Amino acid sequence: MLLAIGSVAVMGAALGGLLGVAAKLLAVEENPLEVELLGMLPGAQCGQCGYVGCGQYAAALAKGEALITACAPGGKPVIEALAKKLGVTPDMDDHEEQVQQYAVVDESLCIGCMRCLGECSVDAIVGAAKQMHTVIKQECHGCKKCFDICPTEAIKMVSVPVTLSSWHWHKPDDATAVH
Amino acid sequence: MKLFSIRGGIHPDYRKERTSEKAIVSFPLPATLYIPLQQHIGAPAEVVVKEGDQVKKGQMLAKGQGAVSAPQHAPTSGRIAAIAEITAPHPSGLPQLTVVLESDGKDEWVGDLPQPIADPFAASPDEIRARVAWAGIVGMGGAAFPTPVKLNLGTQLKIHTLLLNGAECEPYLTCDDRLMREHAAEIIDGARIMAHTLGAGRVVIAIEDNKPEAKKIMTEAASGHAGVEVIGVPVQYPMGSERHLTQAITGLETPARKLTADLGVVVQNVATARAVHHAVRHGRPLIGRVVTVSGGALPEPKNIDVLIGTKLSDLVAFCGGLTKPAKRFVNGGPMMGQPLPGLDVPVVKGMSGILALTAEEVNERPASPCIRCGTCVTICPCGLVPVEMAAVIRKDHLDQAAHLGVMDCVSCGSCSYICPSHIPLVHYFNFAKGMLNAQDREKRRLDRVKNLAEARNARLEKAAAAKKAAAAAAAAAKAKAAAEAEAASPPPADNRPGA
Numbered sequence: 321m322l323l324a325i326g327s328v329a330v331m332g333a334a335l336g337g338l339l340g341v342a343a344k345l346l347a348v349e350e351n352p353l354e355v356e357l358l359g360m361l362p363g364a365q366c367g368q369c370g371y372v373g374c375g376q377y378a379a380a381l382a383k384g385e386a387l388i389t390a391c392a393p394g395g396k397p398v399i400e401a402l403a404k405k406l407g408v409t410p411d412m413d414d415h416e417e418q419v420q421q422y423a424v425v426d427e428s429l430c431i432g433c434m435r436c437l438g439e440c441s442v443d444a445i446v447g448a449a450k451q452m453h454t455v456i457k458q459e460c461h462g463c464k465k466c467f468d469i470c471p472t473e474a475i476k477m478v479s480v481p482v483t484l485s486s487w488h489w490h491k492p493d494d495a496t497a498v499h
Numbered sequence: 500m501k502l503f504s505i506r507g508g509i510h511p512d513y514r515k516e517r518t519s520e521k522a523i524v525s526f527p528l529p530a531t532l533y534i535p536l537q538q539h540i541g542a543p544a545e546v547v548v549k550e551g552d553q554v555k556k557g558q559m560l561a562k563g564q565g566a567v568s569a570p571q572h573a574p575t576s577g578r579i580a581a582i583a584e585i586t587a588p589h590p591s592g593l594p595q596l597t598v599v600l601e602s603d604g605k606d607e608w609v610g611d612l613p614q615p616i617a618d619p620f621a622a623s624p625d626e627i628r629a630r631v632a633w634a635g636i637v638g639m640g641g642a643a644f645p646t647p648v649k650l651n652l653g654t655q656l657k658i659h660t661l662l663l664n665g666a667e668c669e670p671y672l673t674c675d676d677r678l679m680r681e682h683a684a685e686i687i688d689g690a691r692i693m694a695h696t697l698g699a700g701r702v703v704i705a706i707e708d709n710k711p712e713a714k715k716i717m718t719e720a721a722s723g724h725a726g727v728e729v730i731g732v733p734v735q736y737p738m739g740s741e742r743h744l745t746q747a748i749t750g751l752e753t754p755a756r757k758l759t760a761d762l763g764v765v766v767q768n769v770a771t772a773r774a775v776h777h778a779v780r781h782g783r784p785l786i787g788r789v790v791t792v793s794g795g796a797l798p799e800p801k802n803i804d805v806l807i808g809t810k811l812s813d814l815v816a817f818c819g820g821l822t823k824p825a826k827r828f829v830n831g832g833p834m835m836g837q838p839l840p841g842l843d844v845p846v847v848k849g850m851s852g853i854l855a856l857t858a859e860e861v862n863e864r865p866a867s868p869c870i871r872c873g874t875c876v877t878i879c880p881c882g883l884v885p886v887e888m889a890a891v892i893r894k895d896h897l898d899q900a901a902h903l904g905v906m907d908c909v910s911c912g913s914c915s916y917i918c919p920s921h922i923p924l925v926h927y928f929n930f931a932k933g934m935l936n937a938q939d940r941e942k943r944r945l946d947r948v949k950n951l952a953e954a955r956n957a958r959l960e961k962a963a964a965a966k967k968a969a970a971a972a973a974a975a976a977k978a979k980a981a982a983e984a985e986a987a988s989p990p991p992a993d994n995r996p997g998a
Contacts, residue, residue: 363949365956393945397938442951443958461948484537486940487591488933491892492866492926 353405354382360401361391365441366463368392381406392418393461420480421462423455429474436466436475500730503750505743507878508735509913511670511834513709518673518793523681523802526817532600532808533585533845534560534571539637540644541567546598552579555609557784560598563632569645569848570635572784573609574806577602588811588830588847592840600808613782624653624696627779631696634778635848636785640664640675640739640768641831643849646775649767652760653697659763661694662748663772665706665713666732666739669832672852674789675769677802679706679713682773683720687727689772692779694726697765702727704769705744709734736834737880737911741766755907770851785848792818796825796855805846811853812842826858833860834912864921875914875924881907885914889927897938900931908932 358378369390371377380386381402388402388410395417403410425436425445432450444460447453455466455475467475537543544561548554554573561571580601584594616622616630632647652658663686667675679686687704694702704721706714708731721727732738732747744766745759746752753759759766770788777783786807793800798819805814811828815821829836831852839853846853875885883904891899905928914924 362945363952364945365952393948395941397941441955442948443955444951459947459951461944482591482593484587484589484591484593484595486937487589487593488937489590489926489929491930492923 351379351382354378357381357402357405360394360398360405362394362398364393364461364463366393366461367441367465368463387411393463418462421464421477422457422460422480423462423464423466423475424457424478425453425455426474426476427452427454429472431472431474433471435469435471439465439469441465500728502730502732503747505735505738505746505880506882507880507913508737508743509878509916510734511736511916513670513734514793515671515673515676515709517671518791518800518802519676519710521673521677521800521802523674523677523789523804526803526805526809526814528575528602528604528606529806529809529813530602531580531810532574532577532602532806533810534574534598534600534808535585535587535845535847536561536571536596536598537587538571538643538807538847538849539569540642541565541569541648543596544568544571544635546582546596548579548582548598550579550581553577553603554579554600555607557612557786558609559784560600563635563645567645567648569637570633570784571598571807572635572786573600574786574808575600575602576605576607586840586844588839588844588850590837590840597845615782616779619692619779620695624650624698627692627696630778630782631775634774634784636771636774636778637848638768639770639774639788639848639851641835641849641851643847646767646771649760649765650693650696652758652765653699656760657763658697658699658760658765660701660703660749660765661690661697661699662744662759662764662766663690663702663704663769664739664741664744664766665704665710665717665769666744667710668707668734668736668739669834669836669852670736671793671854672791672832673793674791674802674851676710676713678769678773678789679710679717683716685776686769686772687717687720687724688780689774689776690767691724691727692775693765693767693772699765700726703748704729705732705738705748706730707732707734707738736913737909740880740909740911742909743880755904788846788848788850790814790846790850791852792854793852794825794829794855795857795860796821796823798822807848808845810842811839811844811846814846814853815842815855821855823857825855826861826863827854827856829854829856834916835910866922867920869920869922872919874917874919878913878917880911880913881909883908885924885928888931889922889924892927892931897931897934901935905931906935 358375361374361378363374365373369377371380377386389399391398399410430453434449436453437445437447442459442461444456445453464477467477542565545564546561548560555576556573558573559570560573563570578601581599585597586592587595619627628647628650631650636646637643665675665679690702704717714729714731718729721729737743741759742753745764749764751762753762774785787805789802789804791802792814801818803814828839828842830839830850833854869886879885888900888903888905908928910925910929912925918924
């Protein structure tokens with residue numbers, strides 16, 4: 321009887337000690353889920369979700385604190401990927417699929433204050449102090465940060481037009497047919 | 500020669516007899532021509548003339564830009580009236596930049612046309628490709644892919660056969676049939692020049708068996724040339740599809756996401772071969788084409804030799820006007836052709852047919868539930884499962900559709916044609932392909948945004964580090980200066996009391 325109690329106690333202590341050491345030595349510093357979620361996000365650091373950047377949004381998602389429909393540039397594909405990973409059903413009612421936009425500087429209103437340059441997360445604005453600023457259209461991802469900060473309302477957001485090369489057939493509208 | 504069978508396919512009512520016995524007629528010079536800058540796959544051409552310029556026939560109006568593009572030339576002499584956004588001959592009805600040319604009626608050729616290449620078989624492939632690129636030649640069977648790019652395949656892959664596509668499997672269309680009957684020698688010359696450019700030893704001209712006259716004339720014209728053979732292929736839609744024609748001739752199936760060139764075969768349309776002949780032998784750019792104007796709404800359908808940029812409404816009037824109400828205007832054949840936004844659009848290089856179809860011909864009926872008969876699966880020439888793909892696309896599961904191979908669909912429309920429930924199957928696949936391509940573009944865009952954001956962060960970190968280093972250096976310099984100053988000045992006198 322004593323032998324049994326003794327051996328179980330020794331085993332318990334030894335294994336417990338081993339686990340304790342392993343937890344210290346093999347500790348995972350980051351939440352692996354967070355890293356994975358971050359990989360799914362666009363990485364534009366635009367802040368349209370309400371968090372500082374993609375990393376913070378991923379952390380909030382991993383903790384279950386954030387809505388999965390908040391990422392504007394990612395759109396539907398990102399929402400679907402996040403929903404699949406997190407095992408939740410996305411509530412698409414909260415999400416409005418946005419038309420891709422880009423910013424345009426009205427040259428007659430720009431005072432060259434440099435504020436938008438500091439805001440742009442992709443360095444798509446060119447300009448110098450008291451010089452005209454302009455947006456490189458191809459690189460702008462339409463996050464509106466410059467639009468919000470411009471003191472003279474010189475920046476306006478323009479929708480990227482549908483062209484012959486980007487147009488494609490719409491979905492057939494035979495909703496009544498059962499396949 | 501042994502032929503190989505292709506999978507599935509259909510046998511629609513061909514309705515070619517309305518125009519097949521009508522010789523090609525020339526359309527009189529129109530007063531105004533509309534030349535769109537994008538008539539091909541790839542980047543639009545870049546305009547090199549300005550409003551008010553006088554141009555001569557064959558003068559370049561817009562030059563190709565980028566690796567995949569094609570220039571546009573003036574189809575006649577006259578004045579550039581405008582360079583404006585005009586409705587494109589495209590199902591979207593979107594406008595595109597178009598050069599509007601007012602004809603002066605003189606139809607004078609420009610003086611500095613390139614010299615004819617006297618012996619193209621002695622010329623280097625590069626010289627021929629440059630000439631074809633200058634002439635703005637694109638695939639004239641409908642796809643409008645720039646021909647010089649295709650002729651360049653010989654430099655990367657070993658091409659053994661140039662397959663000249665005279666199948667013309669689309670109903671109604673007879674322009675290739677007529678071209679082969681009336682200009683056989685020019686077509687064969689163009690094909691031989693292309694084969695030389697590709698380094699291909701063999702030219703196979705495939706003609707569907709429903710064109711016996713064209714086959715006979717082409718065989719006669721080819722008889723004098725070694726390595727050129729004319730082959731009749733069975734009448735089976737979509738025999739004229741590049742991949743299926745290659746399979747019928749070689750027995751090899753083109754793998755998914757590969758080209759027929761990977762099998763050593765390059766396919767070109769007969770009209771393209773004729774355009775190459777004109778560019779090489781006569782130094783003429785591509786400024787016109789033969790187009791079949793047909794359909795039940797027209798009393799006198801015709802095969803018309805027309806200048807690029809002629810308005811379709813003029814051609815329809817030339818064919819007697821619309822005597823019956825047209826339900827739909829189609830660019831190309833009724834199977835794979837795309838609906839046109841109207842007749843107020845110009846003829847472009849890839850336009851092989853213009854159809855004014857009556858409601859009876861369109862035969863549009865509401866879709867009813869799928870009865871799971873499986874006919875679409877049996878006839879799909881690509882070996883896909885249309886019923887399954889349409890079901891998942893309907894539920895917006897595009898990834899599943901991609902997994903089922905929707906990107907390998909050639910949009911031949913056989914499934915939609917055969918479906919007893921009138922389900923618009925190929926419309927689902929065109930939608931899915933468009934969406935998947937858009938998603939792909941979006942993904943590439945987001946990747947670029949990510950790279951730019953990372954580059955910015957790296958720049959900011961570097962700037963911060965440089966600032967810190969500069970501050971540290973400044974502090975060190977200051978400390979050093981202070982220390983030196985201390986060393987240089989004499990120690991303060993020790994004047995403590997009682998020292």
